[in-house]
Amino acid sequence: MLLLIKNGELYTPDYIGRKDILIAHSKIIVIQDTIDLPEAFIDVKVIDATGLVITPGFIDAHVHIIGGGGEGGYKTRTPELQLTDTIKGGVTTVIGVIGTDGTTRTMPDLIAKARALDEEGITCFVQTGSYQIPVKTLTGAIEDDIILIDKIIGVGEVAVADHRSSQPTAQEVARIASAARVGGMLSGKSGIVNIHVGDSPSKLSLLEQVADQTDIPIKQFLPTHINRNEPLFTAAIDYAKKGGYVDFTTSTTEKFLMEDEVKCSKGLKMMIETEVPIENITFTSDGQASLPDFDSEGNLIGLQIGKVESLFHEVRDAILIEEVPIETAIRVITSNPANILRLENKGYIKEGKDADLVLLSKENLKIQSVIAKGQVMMTEGEILVKGTFE
Secondary structure: OEEEEEEEEEEOOOEEEEEEEEEEOOEEEEEEOOOOOOOOOOOEEEEEOOOEEEEEOEEEEEEOOOOOEOOOOHHHEOOOOOHHHHHHOOEEEEEEOOOOOOOOOOHHHHHHHHHHHHHHOOEEEEEEOOOOOOOOOOOOOHHHHHHHOOOEEEEEEEEEOOOOOOOOOHHHHHHHHHHHHHHHHHHOOOOEEEEEEOOOOOOOHHHHHHHHHOOOOHHHEEEEOOOOOHHHHHHHHHHHHOOOOEEEEOOOOHHHHHHOOOOHHHHHHHHHHOOOOHHHEEEEOOEOOEEEEEOOOOOEEEEEEOOOOHHHHHHHHHHHOOOOOHHHHHHHHOHHHHHHOOOOOOOOOOOOOEOOEEEEEOOOOOEEEEEEOOEEEEEOOEEOOOOOOO
16 A cells, blocks of 8 residues: 655755655655645555654664663563554654663563564664673674674663673773674674763763774764763763764653753753754663662662653754754754664655654644554554554
């Protein structure tokens, strides 16, 4: 069946005006000012997007798809991601990570969940390993995982500057990055190393040391949680100006924001004003992660769960409250992660790309419809496709 979307205002992410989009199976095949199909085309569904903004489907590059947490004991292990968690947030591509617990959360489980999400209708890849070094891989080697396993595109999240990390040295981090880089080069993947940055005063210094003292380029790393406190955020501005990528975490709590965390929408505007290249910035949700609150001695005193829906909430706030242009703000969840992670069919509205689209009301940018790989997953706010056990 063909799917024809008419009269939408397209942000590809560049604004190209009002266009029609023709979709066949999972791909965008034609984008024109007007597409009129012959009457003989009876097997076609038409969506009238008049008054709607159309963007690429959102990419959430840091989600604990099999659950995370556990810092407060077994009962604090968070549940796995459900399909509708992504659809409600306009997310059509997800990158799965493990996190703190690399013992009871395993790579086979992560890959199986990624394949399940694919079967249910969205696109999912994963990173190999977890917080700890040496990295726990699927095959026994980072290079082998990236080269041989289609779903594995890089490494992470590896923790630094955090009391829960394995306190890695610069040499250990460099070796991980080297293995990921070579694996990526040989397989045509990004080989990116996703780095969890905690609230230690060392901040991003370990990554800067690797970039300064080895042949590993600074862009081999994607440090996340850089908005967790103001000193780290300030360091991240300098890091990004040196050419590094920086990733904001959109899931948060009121307590975190009141204490020292930088709200993503505000942080994005600040980085743009300080002339950080927009191409170096991404947002991720840390969905299904625990949001633990520790006291000064490292004891857990509170816990909430990250939400994928928070991803677009912060982008929307950046547009509506901070007055960041739409075509700029949506890059941090569309073209930027697609480019950084080498997801060549994602992140753009272009002929030949995957038909991953989000339709937003023009007035308030509320998500109206979501299309993933050419399938209408949500229309007019109603979810049409749910997960197998939802």
